[in-house]
Amino acid sequence: xxxxxxxxxxxxxxxxxxxxxxxxxxxxxxxxxxxxxxxxxxxxxxxxxxxxxxxxxxxxxxxxxxxxxxxxxxxxxxxxxxxxxxxxxxxxxxxxxxxxxxxxxxxxxxxxxxxxxxxxxxxxxxxxxxxxxxxxxxxxxxxxxxxxxxxxxxxxxxxxxxxxxxxxxxxxxxxxxxxxxxxxxxxxxxxxxxxxxxxxxxxxxxxxxxxxxxxxxxxxxxxxxxxxxxxxxxxxxxxxxxxxxxxxxxxxxxxxxxxxxxxxxxxxxxxxxxxxxxxxxxxxxxxxxxxxxxxxxxxxxxxxxxxxxxxxxxxxxxxxxxxxxxxxxxxxxxxxxxxxxxxxxxxxxxxxxxxxxxxxxxxxxxxxxxxxxxxxxxxxxxxxxxxxxxxxxxxxxxxxxxxxxxxxxxxxxxxxxxxxxxxxxxxxxxxxxxxxxxxxxxxxxxxxxxxxxxxxxxxxxxx
Numbered sequence: 309x310x311x312x313x314x315x316x317x318x319x320x321x322x323x324x325x326x327x328x329x330x331x332x333x334x335x336x337x338x339x340x341x342x343x344x345x346x347x348x349x350x351x352x353x354x355x356x357x358x359x360x361x362x363x364x365x366x367x368x369x370x371x372x373x374x375x376x377x378x379x380x381x382x383x384x385x386x387x388x389x390x391x392x393x394x395x396x397x398x399x400x401x402x403x404x405x406x407x408x409x410x411x412x413x414x415x416x417x418x419x420x421x422x423x424x425x426x427x428x429x430x431x432x433x434x435x436x437x438x439x440x441x442x443x444x445x446x447x448x449x450x451x452x453x454x455x456x457x458x459x460x461x462x463x464x465x466x467x468x469x470x471x472x473x474x475x476x477x478x479x480x481x482x483x484x485x486x487x488x489x490x491x492x493x494x495x496x497x498x499x500x501x502x503x504x505x506x507x508x509x510x511x512x513x514x515x516x517x518x519x520x521x522x523x524x525x526x527x528x529x530x531x532x533x534x535x536x537x538x539x540x541x542x543x544x545x546x547x548x549x550x551x552x553x554x555x556x557x558x559x560x561x562x563x564x565x566x567x568x569x570x571x572x573x574x575x576x577x578x579x580x581x582x583x584x585x586x587x588x589x590x591x592x593x594x595x596x597x598x599x600x601x602x603x604x605x606x607x608x609x610x611x612x613x614x615x616x617x618x619x620x621x622x623x624x625x626x627x628x629x630x631x632x633x634x635x636x637x638x639x640x641x642x643x644x645x646x647x648x649x650x651x652x653x654x655x656x657x658x659x660x661x662x663x664x665x666x667x668x669x670x671x672x673x674x675x676x677x678x679x680x681x682x683x684x685x686x687x688x689x690x691x692x693x694x695x696x697x698x699x700x701x702x703x704x705x706x707x708x709x710x711x712x713x714x715x716x717x718x719x720x721x722x723x724x725x726x727x728x729x730x731x732x733x734x735x736x737x738x739x740x741x742x743x744x745x746x747x748x749x750x751x752x753x754x755x756x757x758x759x760x761x762x763x764x765x766x767x768x769x770x771x
Contacts, residue, residue, distance in 0.1 A: 326669045326707040326755045327561075338758035341579075342563060345757060348575050349565045350552040354451045355386045355597045355607075356544075358409040358571060362578055362595065366390055369582050374620060381617050386410075386597040387607040389617040390581060391624075394590040398625040399633065401640030402590045402618060404733060405580075405764055406609065406724055407573035407647060408599030411566070412436035412746045414443060414503055414547040416450075420540055421507075423522040428508035430475075432547060433500070436600030440498040442747050447474040448505065452545035454535050462533050464543075467550045474550045475505050505547060549748040561754055562668070568750040570599070572757060573646035573739045580764035587768050589642075590621055596724055599647075609724035615731065638731055642693065644738040644767055645725030646760075648752075649673040649711045651741035659718050666711025666741045668753040672763040673711040674698070675737035680720025687725035689736040697736055697767070704766040707759045711741065738763065 330338075352358040363380060371378045377393035387409075394402075413435045420430040434440065449467030456462065467474040479498075480488060489497040511520030512527055526537055553565025574595050581593045594617075598608030605611065618637055619629040627633060651668045652660050666673040676694055679686025701708045713721050729735040740760045743751035 323670060323709060326671050326753075326759065329707055330755060331705075334758065334762075338754050341758050341761060342754045345572070345575055346553045346555070346563060346565070349563070349567060349571060352409075352571060353411075353449075353548045353567060354413075354546050355409045355595075356453065357451065358574060359385055359388045359595065362388060362390070362574070365578070365582070375624060377624070379620070379624065381620060383597075383607050383611075383613045387613060388595045389614065390578065390593040391617065391621050392581060392584070392587055392591050393621075393625065394587040396589050398590050398622055398627060399636050399640070400589065401637060401642065402592055402621065403587065403767060404592045404594055404614070404641060404643035404728065405577040405646050405767065406594035406596060406614070406643060406728055407577055407645075407739070408570045408597065408603075408609070408724060409574050409595045410436070410597050410600050411548075411569060411571065412438045412600055414438075414448075414505075416452075416505075416540070416543070416545040416547065418541050418543075420545075421522055421525065421537060423519040426509070426511075426521055427506060428521040428525045430505035430507055430547075431501075432503045432505060434503060435546070437746050439494075439747065440500065440503060441494065443503060444477045444479040444498065446476065446748060447550040448476055448547050449474060449550040450545050451548055452543060454533065454539050454543040454545070456535065456539050456542075460534075462535060462539075464533060464545060466532075475507055475547070477503055478506055556751060563752050563754060563757065564749050566748055566750070568740070568742050568752050569648045569745050570646070570739070572742075572752055573648065573760065576740070576757060576761040577646050577764045580761055580768055584765055584768040588771050590625070591768050592617060592621070599724055603724055603727055609727040614728075635732070638733060641733045642696075643728045643733040643735045644697075644764070645687070645723045645728055645735055646739045646764065647723035647725070647737055648739045648742040648745065649675050649737070650713055650745055651743050651751075651753075653743055659714050661712070661715050664710065664712050665714075666709050668741055668743065668751075669755050670709040670741070671707030671756060671759040672701075673709055673739060673741050673756075675711055675713070675739075678713055678720065678722050678725065678737060681717065684720075685722055685726065687723075687729040687735050687737070689725075690734065693734045693736055697738070700766050700770045701763055704762065704770065706763045706766055707755070708763060709741075 414432045417431045454462040508525040512524035517523045549566045556562035556564040596609040603609040622629040677686045677688040
């Protein structure tokens with residue numbers, strides 16, 4: 309006798325792995341999409357590099373700086389907006405997809421270079437929420453800019469070419485670590501002041517030089533970049549993991565790389581804008597800086613940059629950019645805070661409430677609220693807007709899920725959503741699930757990357 313199949317209630321909401329739902333066409337397309345994403349992630353490791361890449365790509369697509377129906381505006385080289393005019397009058401609002409392009413890292417101090425025990429090292433100050441122990445004994449590179457006294461800007465990338473040396477942070481051997489590390493809390497085991505970058509051990513050929521190792525490093529830097537020690541005072545030099553992003557897993561279904569948080573959302577939103585048919589509403593892709601340290605500063609999401617961009621969009625639409633018009637546009641606008649969420653790690657599953665946690669391969673994650681504890685310091689998306697995005701994604705066949713950032717009293721975090729909402733934009737957090745978030749190498753699912761792109765494309769093209 310044949311076994312009866314269990315009936316599924318039409319009233320039950322069921323979650324399903326995206327690989328069991330995805331079409332053959334999308335399964336093929338996501339491989340090509342992720343190959344280009346891996347190339348992007350391997351090259352763009354700082355906010356400046358991401359801005360430069362995005363602007364170069366936009367110019368190829370016909371975008372012009374500050375004018376026309378397709379334009380971009382750069383904010384100090386570290387934040388940028390791309391705007392495409394929509395079918396509807398701009399006073400009916402704009403659509404904003406806002407991500408951040410800074411990532412946790414280690415910065416050089418202004419006076420970084422010193423010599424000790426005949427070794428040369430850089431002093432550092434870490435940026436954003438990192439686990440310090442994750443950054444020791446791995447290959448590191450320098451990315452950034454140096455401003456010389458004559459105003460010349462020198463771009464620095466050292467430690468990425470396979471023919472070039474890398475840098476590292478040393479750690480003490482376990483044989484001698486018991487008192488100095490092993491008996492301490494993990495947070496205290498490696499103090500921030502111990503994140504010193506080893507950069508040299510060879511003396512310069514100068515008998516009269518006191519600090520011969522340091523002098524030799526400066527000589528090499530001068531030959532390669534034309535800089536002197538004082539130039540470090542007016543530099544922004546970031547220490548990031550060296551090497552390319554890679555496919556991950558025996559099945560090659562994931563991507564391992566530095567900076568998925570949040571450049572995965574930046575890349576997917578920009579590609580969605582490039583690939584979209586004529587947007588219904590004027591659409592803005594917003595790349596913000598400084599999110600990892602609170603969104604402060606004139607390149608962070610707390611700044612007035614997005615309002616300035618909307619004013620320019622109003623002007624380019626042939627309307628008078630008055631304050632009243634600005635408020636009308638903003639109050640009619642809708643936005644996605646395109647930031648990542650924490651995927652469930654099976655090794656540390658206890659920090660999640662599983663009914664409301666996102667997982668790899670279940671698609672783009674909609675996060676109604678972030679914050680901590682009792683939703684403190686969060687944008688809590690209104691049901692009406694969440695319902696609209698839900699219906700939109702279902703209509704377009706986007707694979708999506710919901711998620712929150714851990715159990716209620718476990719911890720929490722934030723995005724730029726609240727800053728978008730505070731000026732009047734209806735806002736929902738919406739991005740890619742990530743494993744090992746804020747580590748030197750993070751993990752995403754190829755399927756989730758592609759579904760993130762599809763979700764943003766739907767948001768741009770749908771009513």
